[in-house]
Amino acid sequence: MTAKEYLNRVRRQNYVVKQAERELTAVRADILTLESASLSEKVSGTRESDLSDKYIKLEKYFDTVISEWNKLIDMRVKAKAMIALLPDETQQAVLYARYINCMEWEQVAADMHYSWKQVFRIHGRALNSFSRIHANFLLRRRDDME
Structure with a gap:
């Protein structure tokens, strides 16, 4: 694994977490709609069940x-600790912004006051x-996936 x-x-x-949250919100809204409809109608006991x-x-x-949230938190904690081991703070900042905070490249460049080209250069060096x-961790991850 690279x-x-x-x-x-x-x-x-x-993104998996965000989609799960959206689905939960939609299901909750559907249930509330059903609940309000059943309150306005007088029908026998099957509605409650x-x-x-x-x-x-x-x-x-x-x-x-x-x-999914727990999984994300665990992944972020591990990735943040690994990013923190990079000797260059600018490289840390780019990786942190992109992969932990899920920022778009435009946002990363604007926040850091760099051009896109410079951010991509830093990103490449950071990777x-x-x-x-x-290297050992990534090699083990690759072996686990095969």
Whole structure:
């Protein structure tokens, strides 16, 4: 596994969390809509059991979101510690902004007051540094994936 592949896994996990949260919000909204509809109608007892089933399913969505968040937090803690071992603070800042904070390249360049070209140059050097320092870890990760 390359340094970029490893760090991109952290970045992608952030999107997995965001999608799980969006899905939870949509399901919650659907249940609330069902609940308000059932309150306005007088129908026999099956509505309440249907709503109970929906709340149980909602709880499962919530558990999924929590699980994905926990995974993201663990990944970020590990990646941050690994990035912190880079000797150059500017390289650390670029990797941190891109992979931990999930910033777009334009944002990274603007925040650091560098051109895109300079940010890409720093990023390339940072990835090389990361690969050198964490070669054994990245090699083990690659072997685990095969």
